[in-house]
Amino acid sequence: MFSGPGRISGPSADRPWTFYALAALFGGWLLFLYGPMLVIYILSFQGPNGGVTFPMVGTSLTWFRDIFRPEQMANLPVAFERSIALAAVVSILTVVISVAAGLGFRRRFPGSGILFYLAVASLVMPSLLVGFGIGLGFQVLGLPHGLFTSALGAQLTWTLPFGLFTMFAVVNRFNRSYEEAANDLGASPWQRLRYVTLPILMPGIIGIAMGAFTLSYDEYARTTLTIGTRNTLPLEIYALISSDTSPTLFAIGTLTTAVSFLLIGITLAVVLRMQRRRRQLNSVPPLGSTG
């Protein structure tokens, strides 16, 4: 009655005991990873009279409605908007700076080693200290703390090193003769960048943008000391956790996860559509296409 892998690799009785040990370990790890989240998703549909623990007292969407009820959680939708806006700006800046830097670092120049270590040093420094330093710095200089000033800077110290590292990996696999071919065919430096280098690097660049966006979207430690008075979503949620204990928190968790999946889904759909379009282009009958 076996099907699937059991059949291919022979009778399951032949498997060594280590298989079961490792399978159990892996199962336990999956449970550890997804179990708590699953509990939160289920509990977010708690009935109106239920609490933050099992059992479920009926099911409802009460707690989701609660998020958008002005008098209770007035700040959540606003915080969400702030988070998305900040993440978008961080993502764009990270892409622009790390792509430029990644291309620049292909050439050794005086001080390139030191510059590189300075750029990535903030990865190893404690986040809280970096945030504290930036917050203090703004205070000393008499500059106002804010979303697109101190918080933006603090988040960039976190996303830029990641972007730069990703870009190094991307650039490493990039064959320089593509650029030489572009020169050979008369492309100006800008044309070469626009029509050859960037399109070939595009999958990596999208990766950097997505990575920076998610890093920014749930950044806490650096943002908390630099944000000023208007919170991003993670800060707002953290504030709620310490003041409120209702299934609304779970509903927020479910909602933000849904947003994440939506984002991933959209990206995937775009990539698939690009691939399909490319396939269709190429399945045109060879001689029938007279342009």
Place this chain on the structure above:
Amino acid sequence: MDPRYDVELVAVTKRYGTATAVDAVSLRIPHASYCCLLGPSGCGKTTTLRMIAGHEAVTDGDILINGANVTLAPPIRRGTAMMFQSYALFPHLNCLDNVAFSLKMRGIGKADRHRKARAFLALMHMEAYAERLPSQLSGGQQQRVALARALITQPRVLLLDEPLSALDPFLRIKVREELKRLQRELAITFIHVTHSQDEAMAMADVMVVMEDGRIRQAGPPREVFEQPTSAFVARFIGGHNVLSGDRGPIAVRADRCRLGAPGDGPHLSGRVAAVEYQGGMVRVALTIQDGDEISALVPDATFYRAPLEPGDPATFVWSEQDVHALQSA
């Protein structure tokens, strides 16, 4: 201005820090000729090609193309086009857009550039693959697209960096015939970098043998084969035995050597090290006293009248008239 030459190199030098890759190379390539730069790896042949293309800065010296000094000109202003070793077809563009790329850079409209690109694909018999991506083509097909992409710039000089090295042996021979025919039909100069002397001998009008960043000998293949100037050239192009004569090193062509008896003329004795059947000829390799190996190419009929086995003693004989004196190294 000397329009007799498509390419002139005047003491062209390339240094990387203290290392000299190309050392004062001078060369004149006549109009519409097939020139092969030949040499072992690291001899500077690819660097020379890349300097002619404008992809490598020249440390010293001048490069003239059709009489114009292009030493500092960007690639597109030189009248050269290069076909890269890996072809470097843009992976995100289909064949048509790859070929049309240089026209697009010049701002030529889509309809016009596609029409012209189709014509060049047709020249290479690749029009049926216009909509394919490079990754969907075989190596030989990619090469044709790369050729079309280079030729559409209407170069005076086409530069080919080891164009046959990625192809299997059968295809290689077919493609080298095609390249030679293409060069004759277009009546432009091809400069072809290779480390295979077979390739250079088969294709070149001008064969340039390089070693250690210098040109050791340049000339028609037949001249180079019959009158190699140095022991290096004689050894590298193959088919020669380099022996020590009375007044310095000499070269004797392997196909002019025989196996005979000490009374037959100049000779060396040794033992047979290997016997290679090559069809019409049999190559017999001998180890002589000092451990050197020499070889004779013997017609099969002659060899099988008195066949030898490895280990047999043999005498290696040549004629005084076949001795070619070499420059002492």
